[in-house]
Amino acid sequence: MEISAQKIARLRKMLSPAGKRIVVLSHYNPDGDAIGSSLAWCKILEEMGHEVTCVVPNKYPYFLDWIEGIDRIKIFKDDSDGKTAEAIRSAEIICCLDFNTISRMEGLSELILENNTAQKLLIDHHLQPPRNYYDLMFSCPEASSTCYLLCKIIEKLCGTEAIDQPMATALYVGMMTDTGNFTFSNLTPDLYRTIAMLVEKGIDIPRINVEVYNSFTEGRVRLLSYALGPKMQLIENGTVAYIALKEGELRRFGFQQGDSEGFVNYPLSIKNVRMSAMFLQTRRFIRVSLRSRGDVDVNVFARRYFNGGGHRNAAGGKSMVSMEETIDHYKQAVQEFFHPEEAQNA
Numbered sequence: 001m002e003i004s005a006q007k008i009a010r011l012r013k014m015l016s017p018a019g020k021r022i023v024v025l026s027h028y029n030p031d032g033d034a035i036g037s038s039l040a041w042c043k044i045l046e047e048m049g050h051e052v053t054c055v056v057p058n059k060y061p062y063f064l065d066w067i068e069g070i071d072r073i074k075i076f077k078d079d080s081d082g083k084t085a086e087a088i089r090s091a092e093i094i095c096c097l098d099f100n101t102i103s104r105m106e107g108l109s110e111l112i113l114e115n116n117t118a119q120k121l122l123i124d125h126h127l128q129p130p131r132n133y134y135d136l137m138f139s140c141p142e143a144s145s146t147c148y149l150l151c152k153i154i155e156k157l158c159g160t161e162a163i164d165q166p167m168a169t170a171l172y173v174g175m176m177t178d179t180g181n182f183t184f185s186n187l188t189p190d191l192y193r194t195i196a197m198l199v200e201k202g203i204d205i206p207r208i209n210v211e212v213y214n215s216f217t218e219g220r221v222r223l224l225s226y227a228l229g230p231k232m233q234l235i236e237n238g239t240v241a242y243i244a245l246k247e248g249e250l251r252r253f254g255f256q257q258g259d260s261e262g263f264v265n266y267p268l269s270i271k272n273v274r275m276s277a278m279f280l281q282t283r284r285f286i287r288v289s290l291r292s293r294g295d296v297d298v299n300v301f302a303r304r305y306f307n308g309g310g311h312r313n314a315a316g317g318k319s320m321v322s323m324e325e326t327i328d329h330y331k332q333a334v335q336e337f338f339h340p341e342e343a344q345n346a
């Protein structure tokens with residue numbers, strides 16, 4: 001992954017002189033990569049002398065609560081005094097981290113689009129960024145996480161001296177969670193060199209593991225067992241899986257934001273399963289999560305059938321109809337996706 005000197009020069013120009021009003025934004029249902037990259041970038045910008053507001057549309061999962069500085073993040077959903085909205089309206093620079101389509105910002109989208117004087121910066125690793133929206137784009141789909149990409153940008157912009165231990169920890173959380181604890185794709189030699197640099201900054205990897213992966217509620221563990229036991233369904237001769245969880249079922253297990261994180265990956269631990277889906281009912285719609293192995297492209301699947309997108313092996317989208325209709329739609333989509341010839345002849 002090469003970051004051009006020319007782009008870094010443009011970034012430096014965008015960020016000077018000091019004293020700019022900057023908003024750093026990340027996506028709806030913020031995950032470890034969204035939070036880690038936002039916190040690290042905010043700190044760098046503040047050290048450069050800017051006035052920075054860090055915003056996410058809704059609450060991050062509780063297993064990220066321990067990250068130093070996380071309480072500075074403004075949850076737009078809780079913006080009762082309108083201060084966060086005002087910061088977005090009056091921002092001179094808007095930085096979008098770990099997402100590229102403004103529609104993923106839910107209720108925040110309109111506010112962002114309204115501010116057409118701010119310069120827009122993108123730092124992200126999702127596929128297919130919009131063409132004409134950003135003034136400067138660091139869009140690297142080959143980066144395994146936005147945190148890794150951001151690390152490379154920080155290295156070039158201000159050197160690794162600018163990274164302290166808390167910042168290194170936040171960046172590591174994103175790298176770890178987006179790669180499934182370093183088991184997914186794009187695990188390049190340079191990623192491990194970058195991690196070595198973070199280790200030199202004094203990060204405590206065993207502690208980070210415990211905080212993120214072994215700090216769940218009892219309800220979450222029981223919900224996982226329910227999701228994989230009675231709820232997991234296999235179709236297509238056992239090669240395609242899905243799990244559907246309705247609001248009432250979630251309530252029974254004392255569901256909290258983030259509790260279902262990672263559930264969709266488990267069916268893929270069955271040798272023959274090539275694609276897995278999870279449907280999670282929320283008040284307004286059904287959130288769709290998709291995972292796959294090898295060349296089964298769930299980014300294409302999510303775009304085609306669920307108004308979403310993502311990466312080749314991890315994507316998501318939405319469904320605005322009932323759970324039953326969503327499952328029917330999924331089954332039909334699977335049929336069409338895996339047997340296009342039959343669908344054409346039908």
Ligand code: 5GP
Nearest residue numbers: 126289290308309310311314315316317318
């Ligand atoms: P998750 O299943 O963890 O919510 O999402 C997996 C990946 O799918 C995310 O990293 C993101 O790239 C993508 N994704 C999830 N939901 C959406 C969506 O509604 N729209 C788009 N474009 N991408 C999504």
Ligand code: MN
Nearest residue numbers: 033098146178
């Ligand atoms: Mn990410």
